[in-house]
Amino acid sequence: MLTAEDKKLIQQTWGKLGGAEEEIGAEALLRMFCSYPPTKTYFPHFDLSQGSDQIRGHGKKVVAALGNAIKNLDNLSQALSELSNLHAYNLRVDPPCFSLQFLSQCLQVVLATRLGKEYTPEVHSAVDKFMAAVAAVLAEKYR
Amino acid sequence: MVNWTAEEKQLISSIWAKVNVEECGAEALARLLIVYPWTQRFFDNFGNLSSPTAIVGNPKVRAHGKKVLTSFGDAIKNLDNLKGTYSKLSELHCDKLHVDPENFRLLGDILVIVLAAHFGKDFTPACQATWQKLVGLVAHALARKYH
Numbered sequence: 195m196l197t198a199e200d201k202k203l204i205q206q207t208w209g210k211l212g213g214a215e216e217e218i219g220a221e222a223l224l225r226m227f228c229s230y231p232p233t234k235t236y237f238p239h240f241d242l243s244q245g246s247d248q249i250r251g252h253g254k255k256v257v258a259a260l261g262n263a264i265k266n267l268d269n270l271s272q273a274l275s276e277l278s279n280l281h282a283y284n285l286r287v288d289p290p291c292f293s294l295q296f297l298s299q300c301l302q303v304v305l306a307t308r309l310g311k312e313y314t315p316e317v318h319s320a321v322d323k324f325m326a327a328v329a330a331v332l333a334e335k336y337r
Numbered sequence: 338m339v340n341w342t343a344e345e346k347q348l349i350s351s352i353w354a355k356v357n358v359e360e361c362g363a364e365a366l367a368r369l370l371i372v373y374p375w376t377q378r379f380f381d382n383f384g385n386l387s388s389p390t391a392i393v394g395n396p397k398v399r400a401h402g403k404k405v406l407t408s409f410g411d412a413i414k415n416l417d418n419l420k421g422t423y424s425k426l427s428e429l430h431c432d433k434l435h436v437d438p439e440n441f442r443l444l445g446d447i448l449v450i451v452l453a454a455h456f457g458k459d460f461t462p463a464c465q466a467t468w469q470k471l472v473g474l475v476a477h478a479l480a481r482k483y484h
Contacts, residue, residue, distance in 0.1 A: 221462075228466040244462075299446050303465055306453035313454045315389050319372040 196327060200320035201267045207317055208264050210309065215261065218304050219253025225300040233296055236287055256297075263328055274331045282335035289333040298325035339474060341416050348467040352452060352460075353413050361455070362406030363399040365448045367392050373443055379436060405444075412475050419478040427482035438480035445472025 196204075211218060227234050227242055240248040259277055266273035281287055302321055306313040369376050371389045380386065383397040392398055408426065415422045430436045449468050453460045 225462045225465055228462040229469040295446075299449070299469075300465075302450050303453040303460070306450050307457045307460050310454050310457055313450075315368045315371040315393065318368055318450065319389075322372050 196267060196320070196323055199316075200323055203317050203320040204264055204267065204324050207305070207309070207321065208261065210312070214308070215257040216250065216254045218301070218308070219255075219257035220250045221253070222297065222301040222304045223249050223253045223256070225303060226296050229300065230296045236285070260301075260328070264324075267324075270327055270331050271334070274328065278332050278335050281332045286336075289336055295322075295325060295329065298322065298329070301325065339417070339419065344463075345467045345470070346416065348464050349413060349416070349471060352456065352464065352468070353410070355456075356406075356452070358406045358410060359399070359403045361448075361451055362402035362404070362409075364393075364402070365444060365451050366402030366405060367395075367398050368447045368451065369440075369444050370398065372447065373440075376440055376443070379434065379440075406448075409448075409475065412471075412478075416471075419474050420481055423475070423478035424482060427479050430479060431483040438476065438483060441476035441479045442473070445469075445476050448472055 224244060227237075234242055237248075237252075240246065240252070242249065259274070263270055263273050271278075302313075302318065302325075305321065306318075309317075367389075370380065370386060370392050377386050380397075380401075383395060383401075385391040385395060386398075412419055412422055430438075430441075446469075449465060449472060452468060453465070456464075
């Protein structure tokens with residue numbers, strides 16, 4: 195459950211990214227494809243090499259969605275409702291892929307490499323909880 | 338039989354050479370207890386775990402973190418025999434400590450994040466992939482003797 199303090203930390207952390215959101219999204223995806231090769235099975239139609247336009251484009255989308263969720267932390271269900279439908283009915287990404295948090299892990303690694311010491315245990319905890327909450331909403335309509 | 342390429346071995350040893358085992362171990366364990374508070378169930382006799390500050394400053398947490406990561410160092414010296422290296426520890430975690438192996442995966446992921454925060458850009462995607470593979474295999478070796 196996201197506390198008020200968690201929400202504050204998440205928003206502050208997102209605020210520190212200084213316009214690098216697109217790069218961060220692309221890098222998180224690239225790391226996910228490197229560390230967890232099975233995740234590539236959802237992108238047979240993509241060029242998955244480093245620097246690929248498709249990864250950049252998709253990373254930008256993912257980060258925009260997360261940014262929107264961060265603006266609506268009090269109502270994640272509603273903010274992510276369409277994405278929830280998309281993932282459940284069209285994309286049908288294996289739900290454990292969400293709960294195993296491959297993307298969460300890789301996004302956190304990217305944040306940690308950029309924020310260093312500022313990625314404190316408290317920030318780490320808040321971001322981890324946030325990503326788990328997002329995953330839960332996206333998996334809500336699977337069945 | 339696990340296969341390690343020369344590149345993977347290099348990525349592991351070059352990072353490990355720069356790791357302060359005591360600091361890194363303490364930090365990883367503290368974060369486990371902070372980010373996944375239910376893991377505190379295994380450390381009832383550790384004293385004050387009431388807040389992130391208390392956990393980070395707790396001397397028993399630091400000491401145990403150092404122990405855990407030192408053992409990790411043994412794995413790195415024996416990359417071709419992780420199962421053998423962790424056989425006794427696996428039995429211990431099952432029979433005496435009663436730790437759900439899921440916790441090994443959580444700690445492994447946290448260790449990767451701690452390394453990322455420490456090494457910044459040097460913790461490249463290839464580096465992360467190698468270390469995710471390593472922590473996954475360590476977790477697997479530790480779970481192997483469960484029954």
